[in-house]
Every structure is written in structure tokens, then in C-alpha cells.
Amino acid sequence: xxxxxxxxxxxxxxxxxxxxxxxxxxxxxxxxxxxxxxxxxxxxxxxxxxxxxxxxxxxxxxxxxxxxxxxxxxxxxxxxxxxxxxxxxxxxx
Amino acid sequence: xxxxxxxxxxxxxxxxxxxxxxxxxxxxxxxxxxxxxxxxxxxxxxxxxxxxxxxxxxxxxxxxxxxxxxxxxxxxxxxxxxxxxxxxxxxxxxxxxxxxxxxxxxxxxxxxxxxxxxxxxxxxxxxxxxxxxxxxxxxxxxxxxxxxxxxxxxxxxxxxxxxxxxxxxxxxxxxxxxxxxxxxxxxxxxx
Numbered sequence: 165x166x167x168x169x170x171x172x173x174x175x176x177x178x179x180x181x182x183x184x185x186x187x188x189x190x191x192x193x194x195x196x197x198x199x200x201x202x203x204x205x206x207x208x209x210x211x212x213x214x215x216x217x218x219x220x221x222x223x224x225x226x227x228x229x230x231x232x233x234x235x236x237x238x239x240x241x242x243x244x245x246x247x248x249x250x251x252x253x254x255x256x257x
Numbered sequence: 258x259x260x261x262x263x264x265x266x267x268x269x270x271x272x273x274x275x276x277x278x279x280x281x282x283x284x285x286x287x288x289x290x291x292x293x294x295x296x297x298x299x300x301x302x303x304x305x306x307x308x309x310x311x312x313x314x315x316x317x318x319x320x321x322x323x324x325x326x327x328x329x330x331x332x333x334x335x336x337x338x339x340x341x342x343x344x345x346x347x348x349x350x351x352x353x354x355x356x357x358x359x360x361x362x363x364x365x366x367x368x369x370x371x372x373x374x375x376x377x378x379x380x381x382x383x384x385x386x387x388x389x390x391x392x393x394x395x396x397x398x399x400x401x402x403x404x405x406x407x408x409x410x411x412x413x414x415x416x417x418x419x420x421x422x423x424x425x426x427x428x429x430x431x432x433x434x435x436x437x438x439x440x441x442x443x444x445x446x447x448x
Contacts, residue, residue, distance in 0.1 A: 185295070190404075227421070231423055234441050249344070249357070250360070251432070252432065255447065
């Protein structure tokens, strides 16, 4: 995560949807930042499901759309998911 | 994050969500409803608690994604259903939903979906899921995780927001190099 942060600047997080039940929280998150190299804004979404115990996180399950983020950072081709759905593969540059 | 002992749901972004990509909410969530909440971990569709929204979402996964029954799309969704998610959102406006489902199912062996965690309120359901499948080329089994949040109106899904671990899926199918996510975190590029 420290490595990823070094490629970004000005990270902000917004909880767009949240459901709470007893000790559990489910939230959908909007992630806003910018590419450190170009200043270009980037954004993605994520979901978290967290169980709290004594006011601290006891379990956390996270899911973020990293493919969209890396597309916007120029590290993956545009429309990677659509291309991969056709069976196409990617390789390192 | 404040803790509450009763279930609540908040939603600040629905009118702003792109059907293809991320929501861009700029305001804080406002409470919508707080009654009739339930939680199950895991959710058992055969003998689980009375969670009708979770059951509807499980039916959608089972019929559409596991069985390829595209008639269930019209049963569960409407033309106005708002969808966000890397694969699901490809269905609008570029191509038919059935084509997207068929394309994904064509890449994979048999799929089974388990809801490891499920929470629902009057209108909203949120689940974490495991999808067990395999690479049809060598039969190697693998598992990916996902989370889905959906709003149900009049018995149908009105909004569906999903995040699945497609990085791992395409890696296990050999379409992305091993450890692609960790290596991308260092700034490496794929082509």
C-alpha cells in the first residue's frame, strides 16, 4: 500500500453507501486521487465489510476495482476487462 | 466510524453513479431506513433466516451467473436497473447483458457462489461472496471473492454495485502474469 501511495497524490475517500447491523458495517467507497507523475485525476470504487469489537476493527474484507485504477494510471490498457473477456492476455512491458 | 447497535443504511450517491464506472459522491451519507435489518454469516439459502432481499440476490447469482439462465435477468431486473461494476457495467450501453454473461461464463468452468456474509435492511442488501470455479483449460480450481450492494424495489433489483476480484480471476486463467496486482503496486506496466 505504501508503494501504491507513492504513485498517487491527495487521496480522499467518500463512503457513498453504508449498512450497519450489530457489530458489522458494509460500505461502498469512492476513492479519489491523482497520478503523482502527471497530476491527472483518478478514481475508483471499493467495498468493505468490517466487524468491530471493542471499538476496533476485528475483521475486515476489502474489495477495490484496481483494474480501473491502473488503467487510469496508464499501467494497464484501457478496457482491460472487456479485452480479457474475449480471452486476450496481458504481459509486462 | 461510530458504532450503532441497530441496523441502518445510508446512501448519498445513487443519483450520481455512472452506469459504467465509479460513483463520485461528494456529500456525506444520509440515513434512509433502519428497520427490518438482518445479518447472516454465512447465508444458507436452503435454511437461512428470513432475508428476502438476500434470497433474491442469491437467486440472481445462481440463475444468471451459475446456470446461465438469462431469462432470470428480466425476472430480477428492469430496463432502469442501475448497474456499476467492472463486468456488469459493460452491459450498458455497449452490448446486451446476455453477451457479457456468456463471455464470462465461456472463460470459466462451472461456477458456484456462496454468500459468506449477508446484511439486509428494508431496501438494501449487502453481501460478501466466494465464487468457486476452475480454469477449463487444465481444470485447476480456484476461488475469487466479491462484494455486492443492491437496492431492491417492488421485488426487483433497482441498483446493483459490485466489486469482484477480477485481477485474481484473470491471473488464475493465465491472462495476467502471476502476482500481477502486487507488481502493479510497484508501478510496473502491462500491455
